[in-house]
Amino acid sequence: MNCKKARVLMSAAVDGELTLKEEQEFLQHLSECKECHEELGEAKKTKLIIKERVVQFKAPQSLINSIMQLTGFSTKEHEESLLYE
């Protein structure tokens, strides 16, 4: 495997989406190529930063209520008010 092929597989390697065969070839290349080895490390780090550092917001209570209403008791009026407001 060359670097070009390894880069095609890089994201899948980060996300555990390689097939067994791809993984074997990819790891083989990594053991021979410092550059790709480092690049994988950087990509993993980037993923981790996004995962850990992007703030997740809580849905507002009003939204929770209206969704609960939808599934608790759903009236025609309620549906219409949501659709055409």
Next chain:
Amino acid sequence: MDKPDPTQRTKTRTKPEPLSREEHKKQSEFQNEAVIHLNSLYNYALHLTMNPDDAEDLVQETYLKAYRFFNSFERGTNCKAWLFKILKNNYINRFRKNSREPGKVDYDLIKDFYHSIKDTRSDTSESDSDYFHSLMHEEVYQALHTLPEEFREVIQLCDIEGFTYEEIANMVESPIGTVRSRLYRGRKLLRAQLEGYARKYGFNTDTD
């Protein structure tokens, strides 16, 4: 996510016009399968619209549609992915006309949006020992939003929401190979952005 109030359930059971058994079954299945993803959907909608009111509307529409067509949801598949797809379609139909110019990033808009919503609705537990603490949430958020939409989207779906490549490919209606390469290129762009922030705040990108 809040669990449904048990007293409410008892109340609906004694309602004058009882729902059919089937409707009851549908409701409780919908609660367990779909409503539990409310926060994720809201965050996805926020990312797309950058506006809390629009995000709320979008999520409501999505759940209405999802509930109405819940029978067509393929049982055993990922319900969250199904909901995201519906939300994305709603978003495209609703906002396509006045979508932002691609490639243009309004940093002020991102900053304003972030600050307006952060203080009241943040769901993050802060810990000082966090390895990435030196990188501020806001900077990561901004860096993500500097990416072209097609890259940002797959990174969001993969890294934040944890969808598989197959699910993402289905959502963005592109082959898996495209998802792979967008993730690769997107992360590369993002890394360049984050490096700037990291250096500024003393986070050493050379160590593991």
